[in-house]
Amino acid sequence: MLLLLSAVAALMVLRLVADLILAALNRAEVRRHANSPPPAVAAIMDGPTYSQSVAYTLEKSRFGVITEIFDTLVLALVLFGGVLPVLYSAVVGWGGPESIWTRVLFVLIAGVLLGIPSLPFEWWEQFRLEQKFGFNKSTPGLWISDKLKGVLLMFGIGFPLLWALFWVVGWAGSTWWIWGFALMFGFQLLMLILYPKVILPLFNKLTPLPEGDLRDRLMALGDRTGFQAKTIEVIDGSKRSGHSNAYFTGFGRFRRIVLFDTLIAQLTPEELEAVLAHEIGHYRRGHIPKMIAMSAIMMFAGFFAIAWLARSTWFNTAFGFPPGEIAPSFLLFALLSGIVTFWFAPLGNLLSRKYEYEADDFARKAMGGPGAMIAALRKLAKKNLTNLTPHRWFSGFYYSHPTLVEREAALVKAGG
Numbered sequence: 023m024l025l026l027l028s029a030v031a032a033l034m035v036l037r038l039v040a041d042l043i044l045a046a047l048n049r050a051e052v053r054r055h056a057n058s059p060p061p062a063v064a065a066i067m068d069g070p071t072y073s074q075s076v077a078y079t080l081e082k083s084r085f086g087v088i089t090e091i092f093d094t095l096v097l098a099l100v101l102f103g104g105v106l107p108v109l110y111s112a113v114v115g116w117g118g119p120e121s122i123w124t125r126v127l128f129v130l131i132a133g134v135l136l137g138i139p140s141l142p143f144e145w146w147e148q149f150r151l152e153q154k155f156g157f158n159k160s161t162p163g164l165w166i167s168d169k170l171k172g173v174l175l176m177f178g179i180g181f182p183l184l185w186a187l188f189w190v191v192g193w194a195g196s197t198w199w200i201w202g203f204a205l206m207f208g209f210q211l212l213m214l215i216l217y218p219k220v221i222l223p224l225f226n227k228l229t230p231l232p233e234g235d236l237r238d239r240l241m242a243l244g245d246r247t248g249f250q251a252k253t254i255e256v257i258d259g260s261k262r263s264g265h266s267n268a269y270f271t272g273f274g275r276f277r278r279i280v281l282f283d284t285l286i287a288q289l290t291p292e293e294l295e296a297v298l299a300h301e302i303g304h305y306r307r308g309h310i311p312k313m314i315a316m317s318a319i320m321m322f323a324g325f326f327a328i329a330w331l332a333r334s335t336w337f338n339t340a341f342g343f344p345p346g347e348i349a350p351s352f353l354l355f356a357l358l359s360g361i362v363t364f365w366f367a368p369l370g371n372l373l374s375r376k377y378e379y380e381a382d383d384f385a386r387k388a389m390g391g392p393g394a395m396i397a398a399l400r401k402l403a404k405k406n407l408t409n410l411t412p413h414r415w416f417s418g419f420y421y422s423h424p425t426l427v428e429r430e431a432a433l434v435k436a437g438g
């Protein structure tokens with residue numbers, strides 16, 4: 023038991039140390055170039071914007087150090103301080119000895135309580151840090167209503183889902199985890215379809231891109247690249263942040279393309295066309311089913327692990343919970359899996375970066391050359407104050423997208 027707790031503590035410290043070392047290396051690399059950007063970077067960003075991006079990167083990184091240390095301390099306190107078992111016996115006491123709803127409630131209440139300590143940090147990030155660099159467009163009222171809606175959604179969706187899952191545990195016996203996986207994976211697929219239709223509108227306004235030159239242009243691109251889009255939607259991201267983005271959700275005939283209004287404001291029609299071509303590239307190169315399959319494999323492994331841990335009496339008891347109870351095992355797994363999956367993140371990012379190169383290549387061909395894509399990427403880097411000189415280990419570990427310099431090099435090398 024002591025061995026398990028020591029191993030968990032060691033893994034928590036290891037992750038924190040790795041995080042902090044990578045962040046420190048990254049800051050050193052950014053500072054090293056602060057006064058003399060590499061030629062490839064100087065060609066992309068003008069001096070004042072570059073200085074701003076350096077300041078933004080350093081400030082975000084320093085803020086990240088504080089939040090990482092704080093989060094680790096809170097997690098340690100929660101895991102080893104014995105508060106969760108007290109909460110568990112209190113909440114489970116509200117119902118009968120076998121009642122499912124009290125166990126579901128325990129997980130959800132714990133989830134809400136665990137989110138509270140980091141609220142001041144999230145506030146600071148939005149209204150101090152992002153504000154300082156001109157990215158914050160949110161208001162305190164909107165921020166609070168977002169948080170409340172999040173909690174309501176967590177209960178509205180989480181309660182029936184967890185209830186069904188815990189019910190399956192009792193119903194299916196030792197093979198419950200296969201059924202549990204099927205339930206959760208089915209739910210995930212459903213959410214891919216429902217999220218933009220049901221959840222997103224609770225937070226944002228989605229409107230079809232209006233008729234006109236831009237729409238004709240983007241629709242023509244869709245026809246030409248074998249992607250018949252019914253509509254292209256615009257989301258009012260500018261309500262909260264000046265950062266810009268484009269994304270693609272769903273699969274099969276449920277696919278949809280959503281462009282941030284900030285993106286439309288920042289790019290020329292030709293650059294927007296290139297960005298959309300990149301998104302279509304993800305679709306046409308089959309990245310979406312591949313990503314869904316990957317997440318299914320990971321979820322399957324996760325369920326296998328939860329079932330094994332829940333069966334092993336030492337797991338629950340080490341953290342002060344009664345053995346053979348699924349709800350505590352489930353919560354503990356949710357809290358602890360990150361200290362293991364952290365080390366696999368670079369593999370996922372490596373694959374993601376490969377897909378980004380493929381989508382860029384698709385956009386280059388669709389646009390008849392690399393010019394428009396490069397122009398769009400440069401403009402987005404400037405508008406978002408992207409760090410153009412990350413440390414190699416830092417970007418290799420955390421970046422889901424290649425750096426701008428890497429993407430440009432690949433686009434230019436492939437040529438027209």
Ligand SMILES: [Zn+2]
Pocket residue numbers: 300301304377378381
């Ligand atoms: Zn992409």
